[in-house]
Amino acid sequence: MSVKFSRIQKWKKIGIIALLLILPLCLFFLILHFKTDNKVIVDASNSRLNKKESLNSAYLVVLIMSNPTKSATRKTIRETWLSMSARNVKHFFVVGSKGLTAEVLQDVIAENKSHQDILILDSVAESYDSLTGKVLTAFQWLHSNFEFNFMLKCDDDSFVRIPPLVEELAKQPQNLLYWGFFKGGSSVFQKGKWKENGWFVCDTYLPYALGGGYILSSDLVTHLAISSDLLQLYKSEDVSVGLWLSPLKINRVHEVKFDTEFKSRGCYNQYLITHKQSANSMREKHSNLIQSGNLCSSEIRQRYSYNYNWTVPPSKCCKNFDPELP
Numbered sequence: 001m002s003v004k005f006s007r008i009q010k011w012k013k014i015g016i017i018a019l020l021l022i023l024p025l026c027l028f029f030l031i032l033h034f035k036t037d038n039k040v041i042v043d044a045s046n047s048r049l050n051k052k053e054s055l056n057s058a059y060l061v062v063l064i065m066s067n068p069t070k071s072a073t074r075k076t077i078r079e080t081w082l083s084m085s086a087r088n089v090k091h092f093f094v095v096g097s098k099g100l101t102a103e104v105l106q107d108v109i110a111e112n113k114s115h116q117d118i119l120i121l122d123s124v125a126e127s128y129d130s131l132t133g134k135v136l137t138a139f140q141w142l143h144s145n146f147e148f149n150f151m152l153k154c155d156d157d158s159f160v161r162i163p164p165l166v167e168e169l170a171k172q173p174q175n176l177l178y179w180g181f182f183k184g185g186s187s188v189f190q191k192g193k194w195k196e197n198g199w200f201v202c203d204t205y206l207p208y209a210l211g212g213g214y215i216l217s218s219d220l221v222t223h224l225a226i227s228s229d230l231l232q233l234y235k236s237e238d239v240s241v242g243l244w245l246s247p248l249k250i251n252r253v254h255e256v257k258f259d260t261e262f263k264s265r266g267c268y269n270q271y272l273i274t275h276k277q278s279a280n281s282m283r284e285k286h287s288n289l290i291q292s293g294n295l296c297s298s299e300i301r302q303r304y305s306y307n308y309n310w311t312v313p314p315s316k317c318c319k320n321f322d323p324e325l326p
């Protein structure tokens with residue numbers, strides 16, 4: 001009797017121990033199952049709701065194309081136009097780190113530790129040949145890591161006035177927006193560092209917003225990020241973006257307040273972005289803004305501007321130079 005009783009007790013004990021072992025295991029797998037399930041939903045869907053919980057968020061993300069070795073330029077930008085930012089705006093300097101020497105890489109990582117504002121793309125090498133791939137990789141990163149409304153792509157020689165830019169942005173179409181200073185019918189580069197080898201689409205480039213600064217709404221960044229595997233990359237990054245977006249039914253908005261051509265048109269207080277700025281001119285513009293609220297110590301014209309004419313072919317789009325325009 002007592003032997004039988006203790007045997008039952010022994011089995012009970014074993015049962016309880018087994019249960020205690022199995023239950024947490026089941027629970028663990030159950031949690032794992034739901035977690036992977038959620039992950040699949042997040043990855044498969046572009047819906048903002050699903051993304052929101054796990055991602056960083058910003059109204060505007062500013063991507064500044066830079067180079068690992070240009071820490072002095074980044075310092076100037078942080079001390080000038082980035083010091084006058086706005087709520088809900090985040091910025092990243094985008095650099096490629098493929099093939100960097102250990103020393104340069106260490107410096108960039110250390111700089112990122114102090115400022116937390118460098119997007120280091122390890123699949124990208126820094127060269128003119130890979131600039132388009134760099135921009136597209138940055139779009140992919142943004143798409144996967146950020147919940148955002150708009151993206152500004154600019155260069156590290158662009159001077160951006162973020163607060164008035166954000167104000168103007170609120171007046172633009174909030175979806176399917178491609179906002180910049182557009183050019184159409186320009187000649188395909190046949191020599192030099194921008195020489196295009198594979199361009200067969202047309203005798204000229206297609207209309208595109210100049211690369212010193214343009215804004216895309218997040219739906220367009222998403223479109224480019226998810227179709228990136230199939231996109232043909234051309235040498236010039238801004239030309240490529242114009243081509244990739246060319247078949248789409250979107251809002252192309254020409255902005256004369258973006259002074260984003262290959263050479264600055266001068267200085268106008270209305271400028272929201274002005275390109276080809278040296279460290280000195282950035283510091284000068286910044287101190288002008290602080291002292292007087294105006295960008296320019298005096299307004300100067302170097303070249304005339306135009307309004308893009310969307311009702312005519314690209315070869316005629318950009319000829320109505322207007323001395324009234326900034």
Ligand SMILES: *[C@@H]1O[C@H](CO)[C@@H](O)[C@H](O)[C@H]1NC(C)=O
Pocket residue numbers: 109112113116117118120
């Ligand atoms: C750069 O800094 C950010 C913010 O701290 C961090 O999330 C990221 O991992 C850093 N990148 C590298 C390559 O260290």
Ligand SMILES: *[C@@H]1O[C@H](CO)[C@@H](O)[C@H](O)[C@H]1NC(C)=O
Pocket residue numbers: 307308309310311312320
């Ligand atoms: C665009 O070009 C057409 C044809 O030349 C002209 O009639 C029209 O006024 C132009 N529009 C603008 C905004 O310049």
